[in-house]
Amino acid sequence: MYQFVHVESYSRSSPKTAQHKNSKSGKSSSKSGGHCVKYIVDEATRADGAHPHVDAPAPPILHYGKPLDQLEVTCEAWASTMTDSRGHKLRKDALCLAAGIVSAPHDIEPEAWEKFRSDSIAWLKEKYGDALESVVEHTDESHPHLHFYVVPKPGQRFESIHQGRAAAAAEKGQGGKKGEQNQAYKAAMREFQDEFFDRVGIQHGFTRIGPGKRRLTREEWKLEQIQAAAAAKTIAVAEATVTTSKVESQAIKQQAVNDAKVFADKTLKKADQILKAAESKGFASGFNKGIESVEQLPWWKKVGLYLSGAVRERDKLKVELETTKGDSETWKEKAKRYFGINKQLDLELKEVKPKLLSAEEELSVTRHKAKQAALLREENDQLTRQLGDAEHKIGGLQGRVEALKSMVDEQESAQKAQPVARRYEHEEGLSR
Known part of the structure; x- marks a missing residue:
């Protein structure tokens, strides 16, 4: 499972529809600016005609803040206090609302x-303070999720x-420049995702990003899920241990978070390395094409190296936990629990490796x-031609x-005809 917050x-x-000209093709097409506050409110409150994607609409559950029907008034009130860079009254299509979603797996x-x-x-x-106006939950779709409005x-x-x-x-x-502004925007939104993570x-136990966007193999994705689940269990154990001081509990939680972050960062870097390697070999569609071309890009070997790195990190963590056993009996118990979680990870890693070896053998065959x-x-094909x-x-x-048979038949007929002709001639001579 991976987190989804947007x-x-x-x-x-809504901004007016404009004509957009493609610089390469020279063709023009209409370009719309998107939805407005009213549309968002109608969709969230399940107003008639505003929820075509929902078969059986149900009203939202308000968990925090004001009812959604007050959101438009709040936006109008804020806009009336603001001016643009030239000191003019804000245009109707100026941004005034940040609306987001937090979703969980179905x-x-x-x-x-x-x-x-x-x-x-x-x-x-905590993040938005008084600017957070409302948080509602929808229960009429496949995935449970929250909508928030700022x-x-x-x-x-x-x-x-x-x-x-x-x-x-x-x-x-x-x-x-514009490109640098876009890069700054993307970097800040990655920080937004990091904060939530x-x-x-x-x-x-959620991972930072799903496998598709990072082009992870199934084994890499499975391994990261195991790591996230182990970190979540460790945090739960630390919170449930009433004999542990707040300082020790926070230290365990922070260690688990740091381990998971390091693991996620390694996954991102590994994905980038594999993608660059695939592109350097001239694959038209990057890593996906490289996976298909197993002769040029043996992915099972890359995964094997990746798993080896994970094992080394796990063993390092085991050593660090082992050195803390002498501090106190309480710490020993926590270390044993943590060690047990990593032991489970070790078993799951052992299950993955034979599958990789089997896959390699099957590919060879x-x-x-x-x-x-x-x-x-x-x-x-050669026999067919022959x-x-x-x-x-x-x-x-x-x-x-x-043809020869026909010639033979003609000769035989001629030979048979000659004696008969001679006999007729003899009989005619006698009669004379």
Whole structure:
């Protein structure tokens, strides 16, 4: 399972549709600016016609803040206190609302969802403070999720509630070009994801990012899930140990978070390295193409190296835990529990390695069979050509045989006819 938290920006009215010209093709197309506050509110409150993706709509559950029908008024009130860079009244299409979503996997247990929901709301309240207007839950879709809505306080600019736009504005103020502003925006939004992961995601065994965007193999993704689950269990053990002091408990929790972060960072770097290696070999579609071309990119060997690194990190952690046993009996118990979790990880790693070896053997057998099939196909094609030639020759010979047979039949008929003719001539002579 991996975390999903996302935030978007909206204005009081949708920007006008504009004509956008493609610089390469020269063709023009309409380009819309997106939805407005009213549309977002109608969708969230399940107003008629605003929820085509929901079969059986149910009203949202308000967990924090004001009812959603007050959101438009709040945005209007804020906009009335602000001016643009020229001192003019804000346009209707100026951004005024940050709306986001926090989602959990569809198969999450009810108790786990309640805890995750509570921790997520606590993080949102701490992050946005009084600017957090509302948090609601939808229960009529496949994945349990929260929607949150943030409006700047009067006199504060919109960038104060959106760290991505704040970073882009700061870069622009320093003379940065558009591309540099975009990079600053992306970096700030990655920090947004990191904050949620550190404070909420890792506490519940979620990974930082899913496998698809990082082009991870199934084994790498499985290994990261195991690491995240182990970290979550360790944190739970530390919180449940009433005999542990707050300082010790926090140290264990922080160690688990740090281990998981290091593991996630390694996964990101590993994915980048594999992608660059694939692109350097000239694969048109990057790593995905490289996976298909097993001759050029043996992915099972890369995964094997990756698992070896994970084992070394685990062994290092075991040594560090072993050195703390002499501190106190309580610490020893915690170390044993932590060691048990890593022992489980060790067993799961051992299950993965034979599968990789088996996959390598199957690939080798498949390649050998493919080569044999190619040779057999070539021999079959050659025999087919020879058979065609033979049939052609046989047809010619049959024609010649028929011609000779016809000549023989004609000669035999001629020979038979000669004695008869002579007898007739003799009989005619006698009668004379």
